Amino acid sequence: MNGEQRVVIVGAGPAGIRAAQTLVAAGICPIVIDENALWGGQIYRQPPAGAGFQRTKAALYGFESKKADAVHRTMRDLLPHIDYRPETLVWGCEAHCLDTVCNGREARVPFTHLIIASGATDRVLPVPGWTLPGVYTLGGAQVALKTQGCAIGRRVVLAGTGPLLYLVAYQYAKAGAQVEAVLDTSALLRQAAAAPKLISQPSTFAKGVYYVAWLKAHGVRVERDVTLVGIDGATAVTAISFKASSQDDSAAAHIDTITCDAVGLGFGLRPETQLADVAGCRFHFDRLNRCWLPERDDDGRSSVPGVYLAGDGAGIAGADAAELAGRRAALALLDDLGIAHPRHPDGIDATTLERRLKHIAVFRAGIEAAFAPPQRPAKQWPDDMTVCRCEEIDAGTLRRCIRDGEASEINRLKALTRIGMGRCQGRMCGEAAIALLSEETGRPLESVGRLRAQAPIKPIPISPMLFDDGVAAIPEEARDE
Numbered sequence: 001m002n003g004e005q006r007v008v009i010v011g012a013g014p015a016g017i018r019a020a021q022t023l024v025a026a027g028i029c030p031i032v033i034d035e036n037a038l039w040g041g042q043i044y045r046q047p048p049a050g051a052g053f054q055r056t057k058a059a060l061y062g063f064e065s066k067k068a069d070a071v072h073r074t075m076r077d078l079l080p081h082i083d084y085r086p087e088t089l090v091w092g093c094e095a096h097c098l099d100t101v102c103n104g105r106e107a108r109v110p111f112t113h114l115i116i117a118s119g120a121t122d123r124v125l126p127v128p129g130w131t132l133p134g135v136y137t138l139g140g141a142q143v144a145l146k147t148q149g150c151a152i153g154r155r156v157v158l159a160g161t162g163p164l165l166y167l168v169a170y171q172y173a174k175a176g177a178q179v180e181a182v183l184d185t186s187a188l189l190r191q192a193a194a195a196p197k198l199i200s201q202p203s204t205f206a207k208g209v210y211y212v213a214w215l216k217a218h219g220v221r222v223e224r225d226v227t228l229v230g231i232d233g234a235t236a237v238t239a240i241s242f243k244a245s246s247q248d249d250s251a252a253a254h255i256d257t258i259t260c261d262a263v264g265l266g267f268g269l270r271p272e273t274q275l276a277d278v279a280g281c282r283f284h285f286d287r288l289n290r291c292w293l294p295e296r297d298d299d300g301r302s303s304v305p306g307v308y309l310a311g312d313g314a315g316i317a318g319a320d321a322a323e324l325a326g327r328r329a330a331l332a333l334l335d336d337l338g339i340a341h342p343r344h345p346d347g348i349d350a351t352t353l354e355r356r357l358k359h360i361a362v363f364r365a366g367i368e369a370a371f372a373p374p375q376r377p378a379k380q381w382p383d384d385m386t387v388c389r390c391e392e393i394d395a396g397t398l399r400r401c402i403r404d405g406e407a408s409e410i411n412r413l414k415a416l417t418r419i420g421m422g423r424c425q426g427r428m429c430g431e432a433a434i435a436l437l438s439e440e441t442g443r444p445l446e447s448v449g450r451l452r453a454q455a456p457i458k459p460i461p462i463s464p465m466l467f468d469d470g471v472a473a474i475p476e477e478a479r480d481e
Helices: 015-026 056-080 140-150 163-174 186-193 202-217 274-278 319-337 350-370 395-403 412-415 430-441
Strands: 006-009 031-033 083-085 089-096 097-102 105-110 114-118 121-122 135-137 154-163 176-185 222-223 224-230 239-243 257-261 262-267 267-271 284-285 289-293 307-309 387-389
Touching: 006 015, 015 319, 031 319, 056 163, 056 319, 114 319, 121 140, 135 140, 140 163, 140 262, 154 163, 154 239, 163 176, 163 202, 163 262, 176 224, 176 239, 176 257, 176 284, 186 350, 202 222, 267 289, 307 319, 319 350, 387 430, 395 412, 395 430, 412 430
Parallel strands: 006 031, 006 114, 031 083, 114 307, 135 262, 154 176, 154 262, 176 222
Antiparallel strands: 089 097, 097 105, 121 267, 224 239, 239 257, 284 289
């Protein structure tokens, strides 16, 4: 490390790895903290050692296998030049210091400069029955396939919207799983209207078209413009029900049912922003991503000096953009340290990175237009449907609190009902609670507030907080009480 500088990167996906590569080329040895056991992030997740199954990169990553292999090899080559810390969870940040836990041990990691490359998670919108055993997020279904070599069920339905919906369906069917249907809540006309922006990246657009065509050619039922009525079953999933979105809510509306024992559910991706929040970054409401995002400039600098943002954790843009943004954030960090940019093997400079990122942004706008999540989803949620599974809070409880005039802002609703206070810290229920609050008050999403994060931003074992080297951290005067 140069002088007193201590550079930390959180995340070892495409953004974090390319940031580390750029810093190492400039003579800096960063600390790279990775929640996973092996680098690659979610998109290029690797099976763990001793996984008990073998699948080639081509089988795991399909068309992206060469990109995955390049990212994996880059990180492998970097290992002698960085301080890599896998299976390490960052759960808090204050005063230029990260709180982490690894193997049940808590450790504080000070930094002078921090690159947050925290990635994304599934956007979850509940439907009746979504808490039944056998319901997974699309990302969870993909993790099962990549990390454990198994499917989430014997007869699987994948529902929601977004490019991941079709990718997971293709990956499952290609691996030999029985995919009963793909149920897309977005309309084909909406997707066609977005085509001019989508063809700005013709190869990526062509892959998406291929996935859909391949699924249909192999007998997988694909339904678009549907409304998910509910997931059926008493103690486990037995079926999923849906109707055409054009139908009203009358009893005469035709409801279709597909028998299945597992459902993968997701409505696109949402950035993981909790770490940026507890680090003190300012936020703004982003209409494209339909959520609150940490502010950053074109170079990746956040509102906090010395804190940089890269990849999907700062705004969903995909793996290719994450690699570019990781490099750009690292170059901004070098600028702030007064260190000359290293020469990129392909001659790519900061200007080229910015131009490519802007080009991808056009495609991303097309994706968001083509696969927008359902409008006003809370309108049809029954009162007895669970919204917050951690605290077992249903839609009726939230509605009564709002209608009684006790809460018109999301953090007030949180304080009164405990929505978003559980283990998931609002990852599963936050968007649903905001959607319901918006529906009940008749106000747009951005005007009902932002669910603020607090440490620990992810579940941690209590032992690191209570014990130090195996000795209970209890004051002596209290031990006899």
